[in-house]
Amino acid sequence: MRKRILALAAFTATAAPAVAEPLRDFCPDRPGLGTPPCTIDKGHASLEIGLADWTLDKGGGTRTDSWTFADSLLRYGLTDRLELQLGWTAYGTVRERTGTGPATHASGTGDVMLALRRNLAGPDGSGFSAALMPYVGLPSGGRTIGAGTWSAGVLLPVSYRLPGDVQLDFTARVEAAPDEDRHGRHFAYGGVAGIDVPLSEQLGATLELSVQREEDATEMLGGLSFAYMAAPDLQLDAGANAGLSGAAPDAELYVGIARRF
Numbered sequence: 001m002r003k004r005i006l007a008l009a010a011f012t013a014t015a016a017p018a019v020a021e022p023l024r025d026f027c028p029d030r031p032g033l034g035t036p037p038c039t040i041d042k043g044h045a046s047l048e049i050g051l052a053d054w055t056l057d058k059g060g061g062t063r064t065d066s067w068t069f070a071d072s073l074l075r076y077g078l079t080d081r082l083e084l085q086l087g088w089t090a091y092g093t094v095r096e097r098t099g100t101g102p103a104t105h106a107s108g109t110g111d112v113m114l115a116l117r118r119n120l121a122g123p124d125g126s127g128f129s130a131a132l133m134p135y136v137g138l139p140s141g142g143r144t145i146g147a148g149t150w151s152a153g154v155l156l157p158v159s160y161r162l163p164g165d166v167q168l169d170f171t172a173r174v175e176a177a178p179d180e181d182r183h184g185r186h187f188a189y190g191g192v193a194g195i196d197v198p199l200s201e202q203l204g205a206t207l208e209l210s211v212q213r214e215e216d217a218t219e220m221l222g223g224l225s226f227a228y229m230a231a232p233d234l235q236l237d238a239g240a241n242a243g244l245s246g247a248a249p250d251a252e253l254y255v256g257i258a259r260r261f
Contacts, residue, residue: 038125092145108142148182
């Protein structure tokens with residue numbers, strides 16, 4: 001009789017449905033200039049879309065206004081610490097005007113970006129977190145916002161959460177970046193440092209400084225962004241960047257959304 005009871009208990013244990021583990025807190029790439037080291041849960045995906053992005057660049061008597069729409073990033077968790085990323089800009093338009101002359105317009109689609117993010121510590125982004133993220137850009141876009149040739153690089157994002165949920169961030173970057181003439185590449189490198197401050201349970205702000213070296217120019221940007229967690233799997237965001245060096249764009253404004261599935 002005892003053997004039958006033990007056998008029945010073993011069968012019940014194996015037949016009972018497994019209890020799904022709770023998902024980690026949603027950790028989108030958006031918004032901001034840097035990149036987080038956290039990864040998407042295994043078997044889950046997120047879609048992050050820059051709904052609209054406007055950039056102003058003035059210099060040499062020329063004003064350039066650039067718009068991008070549906071700048072999309074799809075992330076999928078391959079394991080608890082590894083995710084695959086696919087990025088693409090659906091549409092971009094550029095308006096350029098020199099002096100008092102007539103303005104010129106051009107538009108088109110952007111390039112495709114493929115990346116892998118391998119978390120090295122803290123896949124949920126809590127405490128100390130770090131990751132390694134190799135990526136490649138494929139020249140699928142048009143002349144307006146496409147690079148015209150391939151690119152490749154590696155990001156090393158790191159974060160550390162302090163008491164009070166304040167978080168320090170840093171993203172290092174090295175890249176074989178496309179030349180302006182669209183026919184070659186050059187070595188580029190830089191870093192983004194930031195601090196994330198919670199303003200409420202749902203709203204957070206990020207202040208960042210980006211320094212990027214491109215050939216013989218150094219681009220410096222300051223950024224301020226806000227992220228609102230409307231639901232556990234839904235984030236809305238907005239941000240602004242300001243150029244701090246002559247080589248950087250003068251200003252940038254953007255809004256976006258991120259959804260986990």
